[in-house]
Ligand SMILES: Nc1ncnc2c1ncn2[C@@H]1O[C@H](COP(=O)(O)OP(=O)(O)O)[C@@H](O)[C@H]1O
């Protein structure tokens with residue numbers, strides 16, 4: 344177990360593409376950090392640099408106390424779980440899990456013991472003699488986990504490990520992985536594009552956008568205080584409403600008819616982005632703010648109402664017991680839970 | 693609008709024991725049997741002819757029916773010394789052919805796997821260029837470059853040796869090409885997982901790549917063995933010593949030699965027996981590796 348430090352780590356691919364801009368992060372010992380962002384934002388690149396599968400263009404990476412920039416993946420004492428599992432198709436489950444140990448020169452008895460132990464933890468005992476092709480997706484995923492565990496690594500790396508599973512299994516494995524990680528207490532970096540996975544699993548989230556770190560924080564921090572419109576829009580489903588408002592004598596105007604009952608932030612120009620979480624907004628009110636509901640989305644536990652507020656797209660979420668209908672209706676905005684963003688740079692004010 | 697309702701389809705009761713004749717199946721089998729007959733008939737004819745005396749064969753050509761000469765003819769074919777120098781027997785030729793077939797197939801697989809490994813997995817400066825250079829050798833089979841090859845082998849003192857027989861045949865791109873395509877279809881993550889598991893280049897090759905390629909190896913082995921076995925031109929050129937003759941070239945030599953010895957009748961029965969023997973090993977190889985090949989295809993996945 345070890346803490347991981349990235350000091351201005353940067354990646355430029357040989358074709359000149361800058362996939363990861365200088366990134367400095369300190370991952371405390373035993374934490375699970377989730378790297379989240381849309382497809383192509385450089386998550387895998389960053390993870391693969393930590394693994395040693397990709398050269399680090401600039402900056403220093405340390406695992407524990409050593410700078411490991413020039414170490415081989417096998418010497419970094421890490422284990423990695425891949426999206427497509429990357430199991431060796433011609434080896435049995437037991438051989439798959441033990442291969443790394445065998446290459447390290449561990450004795451047969453030691454390999455056996457460790458494989459048995461991992462199989463017990465992961466409920467794979469009955470499958471040790473099977474080939475990967477004779478297992479279901481979830482079982483293969485477990486074998487991949489087992490291969491990581493038996494090596495007793497200082498650091499687990501996961502690259503979208505649940506993307507190939509169906510939704511139900513994904514939820515189940517998510518909980519299993521989290522529980523296992525907490526039990527073993529191994530520092531972990533987990534890559535995903537799924538904000539639900541990020542929110543539920545992470546001790547700390549790193550939001551990446553186009554190779555740049557947008558925000559680092561606990562799930563609550565990220566959700567309650569998104570540092571930018573990108574984070575606000577990416578984390579949370581449905582995403583945060585972002586309304587463009589004119590500041591007119593201290594009031595926030597969406598258009599001629601709609602004035603938000605919210606005080607404008609001080610020291611702004613004449614425009615600001617107003618962020619409102621759909622679940623913070625309530626139906627009903629004094630009629631000063633009118634929401635034109637066009638579509639009602641039924642989700643079972645709650646309902647989403649989509650429509651227009653002052654001519655701009657707007658959504659809100661109500662509980663399953665509240666009546667929901669289309670048409671114009673009054674709403675109440677949460678004065679205490681309004682987020683303001685700079686309209687030009689998208690940063691939080 | 694119509695209501696969506698659940699419908700229950702009752703499947704017809706299974707009709708056992710009333711096997712109806714399916715005409716398409718009869719048709720398929722007719723074609724198969726006809727094809728098999730056309731393929732096997734000449735072989736059968738040759739087999740029957742080997743039971744006749746040489747004099748009969750010279751007079752009447754290929755024969756139907758069985759006479760008593762078959763054992764003698766096969767015995768002579770396998771064990772009787774022949775040729776100008778009486779240095780060659782059928783067993784010796786069979787052994788030479790086997791050495792050529794196995795040596796060629798195994799050599800080819802080893803060399804081309806290693807070449808493909810280098811091209812696909814190592815960041816060589818001119819890897820693509822090297823591959824295309826290798827690839828162009830497909831345009832230059834041995835028959836095209838036979839004189840320079842002969843010169844080279846001759847001046848290396850390898851004429852009338854097994855190395856001289858096998859090595860020039862190995863130099864062609866087919867195997868490299870197939871293995872390259874195959875290696876490129878192996879997922880990148882597998883390579884990376886192996887790297888993290890501490891498998892260096894040699895371990896990765898032996899522990900992962902070779903076992904994964906076993907179906908490919910079996911397929912190429914079949915093709916290459918038969919190709920090597922059937923070689924005629926190159927062995928004719930490079931082996932002048934009768935002790936080095938392979939079956940395929942030796943058969944003709946025997947008939948020729950005997951017919952040139954004047955009064956004697958060419959030993960057709962013996963030659964025909966030899967040609968039958970020459971057919972057996974490739975057939976065995978195909979049968980043996982085919983089952984292996986199919987098993988590999990159905991069991992493994994990448
Ligand atoms: N070998 C490479 N050469 C050049 N560009 C690459 C290479 N690998 C990835 N990229 C680019 O880098 C960006 C980040 O890739 P990646 O880290 O795989 O994204 P993701 O966040 O989806 O995992 C992408 O735009 C991708 O096109």
Ligand SMILES: [Mg+2]
Nearest residue numbers: 386387388503
């Ligand atoms: Mg990725």
